[in-house]
Amino acid sequence: MSTKNLSYVRGDMLAAEPAPLSQRSVSGWIRTNLLATPKDVVLTILAVLLLLAVIPGALNWLFVQAAWVGADRTACATVAQGGIQPDGWKGACWAFVEDRFLQFMFGRYPLDERWRVVLVGIMLVVLLVPLMIPKMPHKALNAVLLFIVFPVVAFFLLHGGVFGLQTVQTSLWGGMTVTLILSFVGIAVSFPVGILLALGRRSDMPVIKTFCVVFIEVIRGVPLVMVLFMANVMLPLFLPTGWTIDNFLRAVVGVALFASAYMAEVIRGGLQAIPKGQSEGADSLGLSYWQKMRLIVLPQAIKLVIPGIVNTFIGLFKDTSLVSIIGMFDLLNIIRLNFTDTTWITPVTPITGLIFAGFIYWIFCFGMSRYSVFMERHMDTGHKR
Amino acid sequence: MTDHALNQAAPRASKKASPLYDPKVRSIFFQILTAVIVVLVVWAIYNNVAANLARSNTASGYGFLRGRSGFDIGQSLIAYTSDSTYGRAILVGFLNTLLIAVTGIITATIVGFIIGIGRLSHNWLIAKLCTVYVEVFRNIPPLLVIFFWYSGVLAILPQPRDAIVLPLSTFLSNRGLTFPYPVWGEGAAAIPVAFIVGIIAAIAFGIWTKKRQMATGKQLPTGWIAAAIIIGLPIITFLVMGAPLTFDYPVEGRFNLSGGGTIRPEFVALYLALSLYTAAFIAEIIRAGIKGVGKGQTEAASALGLQPAKTTQLVVVPQAFRIIIPPLTSQYLNLTKNSSLGVAIGFPELFSTGSTSLNQTGQAVEMISIMLTIYLSISIATSLFMNWFNAKMALVER
Numbered sequence: 001m002s003t004k005n006l007s008y009v010r011g012d013m014l015a016a017e018p019a020p021l022s023q024r025s026v027s028g029w030i031r032t033n034l035l036a037t038p039k040d041v042v043l044t045i046l047a048v049l050l051l052l053a054v055i056p057g058a059l060n061w062l063f064v065q066a067a068w069v070g071a072d073r074t075a076c077a078t079v080a081q082g083g084i085q086p087d088g089w090k091g092a093c094w095a096f097v098e099d100r101f102l103q104f105m106f107g108r109y110p111l112d113e114r115w116r117v118v119l120v121g122i123m124l125v126v127l128l129v130p131l132m133i134p135k136m137p138h139k140a141l142n143a144v145l146l147f148i149v150f151p152v153v154a155f156f157l158l159h160g161g162v163f164g165l166q167t168v169q170t171s172l173w174g175g176m177t178v179t180l181i182l183s184f185v186g187i188a189v190s191f192p193v194g195i196l197l198a199l200g201r202r203s204d205m206p207v208i209k210t211f212c213v214v215f216i217e218v219i220r221g222v223p224l225v226m227v228l229f230m231a232n233v234m235l236p237l238f239l240p241t242g243w244t245i246d247n248f249l250r251a252v253v254g255v256a257l258f259a260s261a262y263m264a265e266v267i268r269g270g271l272q273a274i275p276k277g278q279s280e281g282a283d284s285l286g287l288s289y290w291q292k293m294r295l296i297v298l299p300q301a302i303k304l305v306i307p308g309i310v311n312t313f314i315g316l317f318k319d320t321s322l323v324s325i326i327g328m329f330d331l332l333n334i335i336r337l338n339f340t341d342t343t344w345i346t347p348v349t350p351i352t353g354l355i356f357a358g359f360i361y362w363i364f365c366f367g368m369s370r371y372s373v374f375m376e377r378h379m380d381t382g383h384k385r
Numbered sequence: 386m387t388d389h390a391l392n393q394a395a396p397r398a399s400k401k402a403s404p405l406y407d408p409k410v411r412s413i414f415f416q417i418l419t420a421v422i423v424v425l426v427v428w429a430i431y432n433n434v435a436a437n438l439a440r441s442n443t444a445s446g447y448g449f450l451r452g453r454s455g456f457d458i459g460q461s462l463i464a465y466t467s468d469s470t471y472g473r474a475i476l477v478g479f480l481n482t483l484l485i486a487v488t489g490i491i492t493a494t495i496v497g498f499i500i501g502i503g504r505l506s507h508n509w510l511i512a513k514l515c516t517v518y519v520e521v522f523r524n525i526p527p528l529l530v531i532f533f534w535y536s537g538v539l540a541i542l543p544q545p546r547d548a549i550v551l552p553l554s555t556f557l558s559n560r561g562l563t564f565p566y567p568v569w570g571e572g573a574a575a576i577p578v579a580f581i582v583g584i585i586a587a588i589a590f591g592i593w594t595k596k597r598q599m600a601t602g603k604q605l606p607t608g609w610i611a612a613a614i615i616i617g618l619p620i621i622t623f624l625v626m627g628a629p630l631t632f633d634y635p636v637e638g639r640f641n642l643s644g645g646g647t648i649r650p651e652f653v654a655l656y657l658a659l660s661l662y663t664a665a666f667i668a669e670i671i672r673a674g675i676k677g678v679g680k681g682q683t684e685a686a687s688a689l690g691l692q693p694a695k696t697t698q699l700v701v702v703p704q705a706f707r708i709i710i711p712p713l714t715s716q717y718l719n720l721t722k723n724s725s726l727g728v729a730i731g732f733p734e735l736f737s738t739g740s741t742s743l744n745q746t747g748q749a750v751e752m753i754s755i756m757l758t759i760y761l762s763i764s765i766a767t768s769l770f771m772n773w774f775n776a777k778m779a780l781v782e783r
Contacts, residue, residue, distance in 0.1 A: 221760060223736065236437075239433060318524075324729065361526055
C-alpha cells in the first residue's frame with residue numbers, strides 16, 4: 001500500500017506558525033522586558049528619568065556645545081575668562097586634544113625623529129595582527145619575530161645611536177609610546193616568567209618552592225606604586241657604586257616583576273585544574289619534565305585560564321598609568337602635564353583631557369576583553385565538563 | 386665477528402642508571418644551585434647597599450623615627466603638627482589608609498551589590514544600564530578615575546566665598562565639603578558603651594530565639610528586634626544623658642569658611658574613585674556568585690514549599706556567599722592597596738607620608754622596610770582570615 005492512498009496523512013510539513021503577537025511585537029517586548037511587574041514599571045520609569053537627565057546634557061556638552069577648532073585657550077574660555085565663548089558656556093574642549101594630539105602620542109620625542117616611533121608602531125601592528133588571527137599560518141615564526149626580533153629592532157630604532165640614527169634619551173620618550181612599550185614589555189616578560197614561577201611554586205623541591213612562594217606573595221601583598229617606588233629607589237642602591245640604571249628601565253623592571261607575580265597565580269590556577277592523570281600519562285610515555293609540561297600540561301592549563309591571563313594583561317595596561325608617580329610621562333601624565341600649560345588653561349581643559357585619556361584606555365582594554373571572549377570560543381574543543 | 390656473537394659478548398648494562406639521571410640527585414643539585422645563586426645575589430646586594438650607604442654617609446637604623454618631621458599633613462585622624470615625629474607621621478598615614486579602606490569598602494560593597502543584582506534583573510533597561518556601568522569602570526585605570534574627580538569635577542567647584550550652600554548648613558566648595566561638626570558634651574562616652582551593650586544583647590537574643598525555635602518551632606522576627614536593640618539602646622542613652630550634643634556650625638566669612646568640620650577634596654576624590662571603581666568588580670563577583678548557585682537548588686526549595694523570600698535567604702544566599710567571599714576579599718585587598726594612589730593627588734595615606742619621610746631623611750632601606758611590613762601585614766592578616774573563613778564555610782562532604 002503506497003502512501004498515496006492514505007489521504008489522511010499529510011505529505012508535506014505545515015509552515016511554522018509565527019510566534020504569538022505578544023512575543024514578537026514591539027509592545028509585547030516592552031511588556032515582558034520593561035513593564036512585567038509593578039516593580040519593573042517603577043524601575044523603568046526611574047531609569048528613563050535618569051537617562052533623560054544625563055544623556056541630553058552629556059551629548060550637548062560633548063558634541064553640540066564643544067569647541068572643535070582653535071589654536072589656544074580663547075577657543076574654550078568664556079568672555080569673562082578671556083576667551084570667545086559666551087558667558088555661561090559649558091562644553092568639551094576638543095580643540096585642546098586636537099592641538100596636542102601628537103604630543104599625547106609621542107611625548108617629547110624629537111619632531112624629526114618621530115618617523116621611527118611610527119615605524120615601530122607599524123611593525124608592531126604588522127606582526128601582531130597575523131598572530132591574533134587564528135587562521136594565519138606560521139605562528140611559531142611570527143611569535144619569534146614579535147617577541148624576540150621585534151623588541152631588539154624596536155629598541156635600536158627608538159633609542160638610536162647606531163646606523164647613524166640620532167640617540168634619543170629615554171627621558172624624552174612619552175605619551176602613548178611609553179604606555180605601549182611598558183605594556184608590551186610587561187606582557188612579553190610576565191608570561192614566561194609567570195609560567196616559571198607557577199611551575200616553581202608547584203615543584204617538589206622545597207628550596208625552589210619557598211623562593212617562588214616568597215617572591216609571589218611579597219609582590220602581590222604590596223601596591224604597584226610601592227613596587228615601582230622600590231625599583232626607583234632601591235635598584236640604584238643594589239648596584240655596585242658607579243653603575244647607573246636608566247629611569248625607564250627601572251619602571252619596566254617594576255611593572256614586569258609585578259605582572260609576573262599575578263600571572264604566576266593565574267597560571268597556577270590552571271595547573272591545579274588539570275587532572276593528575278594527564279601528568280601521569282605523560283610520565284608513563286617516558287616524557288621528560290619539560291616535555292611533559294610543554295606538550296601535555298601547559299597547553300591545557302593555559303587554555304583554561306585565558307580569561308584570567310587577559311584580565312592580567314588588562315590590569316597591566318591600566319597599571320602602566322601609575323608610572324606617573326615615579327615621574328614618567330605616560331599617556332595619562334602627559335595629558336595632565338598640559339593642564340598647567342598656560343596656552344590651554346581653562347576650566348574645561350582637565351575634564352576634556354581626562355575623558356580623552358579614558359576613551360583611549362577604554363578602547364584598548366575593552367578590545368582585549370572582547371578578543372579573549374573570541375579566543376575562548378575559538379579554542380573551546382568541547383572537552384569542558 | 387657476527388652480530389649474534391656481539392650480542393652475547395656484551396654484558397647487559399647495569400640496572401642502575403648513572404646518578405646523573407637520578408631525579409633525587411638532580412633535584413638536590415638544582416636546589417643547592419638555586420640556594421647558592423640566591424645567597425650570592427643577596428650577598429652582592431648587601432655589599433653594594435652597604436658600600437653605597439657608606440659613600441653617601443647615611444646612618445642606618447630606625448632612630449630617625451623619633452626625629453622632628455617638619456612637614457604638615459592636611460588631614461589627620463590624630464593630633465599632628467609639623468613638630469611631631471616621623472613615627473607619628475607614618476602612623477597618621479597608616480590611619481588614613483585604614484580610613485579610606487574602610488569607607489571605600491563599605492560604599493563599594495553597597496554599590497557593587499546593587500549593580501550586580503541589577504545586571505541579573507529581568508528588566509532590560511536596568512540590566513543594560515548596569516552592564517554599561519561595569520564595562521566603563523572595569524576598563525579605565527583607577528588613577529584616571531581619581532584625577533577625573535579631583536581635577537575634573539572637584540577642582541572646578543566655586544571658591545569658598547561662593548560656596549554652594551547645601552541643606553543642614555553644609556557648604557561645598559573647592560576646599561572640600563564643610564559641615565557642622567558635632568561637639569560631644571558631658572556623658573557622651575556612655576553612648577558607644579550603650580552601642581556595644583546593644584550588640585552583645587542582640588547576639589544573646591539571637592542565640593535565645595534560635596534555641597526557642599529549635600525547641601518549639603516558633604519563629605520571631607530576629608533581624609528587626611536585633612536592629613531595634615542595637616540602634617535603640619544608644620538613642621535611649623543619648624536622650625537619658627540629656628542630649629549632650631552641640632554642633633560647631635561653619636560660618637561664611639569674606640574669603641573663607643570658618644568653623645565646622647571639613648572633608649578635603651583629596652579624600653572625597655580618592656574615596657569616590659576607589660569606591661566606584663571597585664564596585665564594578667564587586668558587581669561582577671556578586672553576579673557570578675548568584676548565577677553559580679544551581680537552578681536545581683531554587684527548584685528544590687520551592688518543591689519543599691519555601692516562600693521565594695525564604696528561598697533566597699536560606700538557600701541561595703548562603704551558597705552564593707561561598708563563591709563570593711574569596712574573590713570579594715581579594716577586591717577589598719585591592720582597594721586597600723589602591724589607596725596608595727592617593728599620593729598622586731596629595732592625600733596623606735601611608736605611602737604618601739612614608740615617601741615624604743624617605744625623601745627628607747634619605748633612610749631608603751628603613752622606610753621601605755617599614756612600608757613593606759605594614760602592607761604585607763595587612764594582606765597576610767586578610768589571607769589568614771580568609772583561610773579560616775573558607776575552612777568554616779567549606780561544604781561538608783562525605
